[in-house]
Amino acid sequence: KQEVTQIPAALSVPEGENLVLNCSFTDSAIYNLQWFRQDPGKGLTSLLLIQSSQREQTSGRLNASLDKSSGRSTLYIAASQPGDSATYLCAVRPYDFGNEKLTFGTGTRLTIIP
Amino acid sequence: GAVVSQHPSWVICKSGTSVKIECRSLDFQATTMFWYRQFPKQSLMLMATSNEGSKATYEQGVEKDKFLINHASLTLSTLTVTSAHPEDSSFYICSAQDSGVEKLFFGSGTQLSVL
Numbered sequence: 001k002q003e004v005t006q007i008p009a010a011l012s013v014p015e016g017e018n019l020v021l022n023c024s025f026t027d028s029a030i031y032n033l034q035w036f037r038q039d040p041g042k043g044l045t046s047l048l049l050i051q052s053s054q055r056e057q058t059s060g061r062l063n064a065s066l067d068k069s070s071g072r073s074t075l076y077i078a079a080s081q082p083g084d085s086a087t088y089l090c091a092v093r094p095y096d097f098g099n100e101k102l103t104f105g106t107g108t109r110l111t112i113i114p
Numbered sequence: 115g116a117v118v119s120q121h122p123s124w125v126i127c128k129s130g131t132s133v134k135i136e137c138r139s140l141d142f143q144a145t146t147m148f149w150y151r152q153f154p155k156q157s158l159m160l161m162a163t164s165n166e167g168s169k170a171t172y173e174q175g176v177e178k179d180k181f182l183i184n185h186a187s188l189t190l191s192t193l194t195v196t197s198a199h200p201e202d203s204s205f206y207i208c209s210a211q212d213s214g215v216e217k218l219f220f221g222s223g224t225q226l227s228v229l
Contacts, residue, residue, distance in 0.1 A: 034218070043120065043207055044158075044220040089157060100146055100211055102218065104157045 002027045004092055004105035012111040015082060021075040021108045023090035028068050031093045034102070035064050035075050038087045047088075048075070052095065080112045117141060118210050120221025127198055128229055135193045135224045137208030143188035144210035148218070149181075152205040164191040198228045 003026045013019050023033070032051045036044040048057045048064040050073070056065040063076040073090055087109045091102040117140040127133050137147055145166045150158040162183050163171040170183035180202075182194040191210075195202055207223045 036220075041205070041223070041225060043118075043222040044209075046217055046219065049217055100218070101148070101160055101163065104159075106157050109155075 002103045006105040010109040023073040029095045031095045036089045118221045124225040139210045142212045147191040147210045150207045
């Protein structure tokens, strides 16, 4: 059974700093990995999707990396802003044809201090 | 980008009543939708996979008679919480896959509070 863990569970950093969020998964047979953002009481917004054959994806100040063999992914946020405060979730999709189920991590609650 | 509309965003009901939550894909067709449940400060737990035109597939431990799922069209899935009790109070989120981009798009969620 796939298990996805995110460390740390919570993180507070001053505005402007660069930061890294970590995601680890136990079964490396994945199809892709996604990073999501969730604001309090809201749904999820997809930030980046990395296919299993890719090493990283970038969007603006965000960069996500994937090391499938070691079961790890990182989300790098550059020049953090107060608007980045949210909970960040990673999720993996298994490498089963037609299986679109995602297993979510426990999330990292990020607070950017102005 | 693709949009998934979930309604209502919040609902308060009395114990024993039933509540229906709708999930619509607005600009794409979704043969498969997913329903998740999220407790405070916890991650999303998949409840069931909703398949258009067929029965939903429930995850282990999820009561199918309590959480009725109907996926009557390629753009609409509904989750009905039957005979709701306080322990059913939770945040429910749906998602739908746009097969053209291989991304899952999520609804804005429904906060259910059962008194």
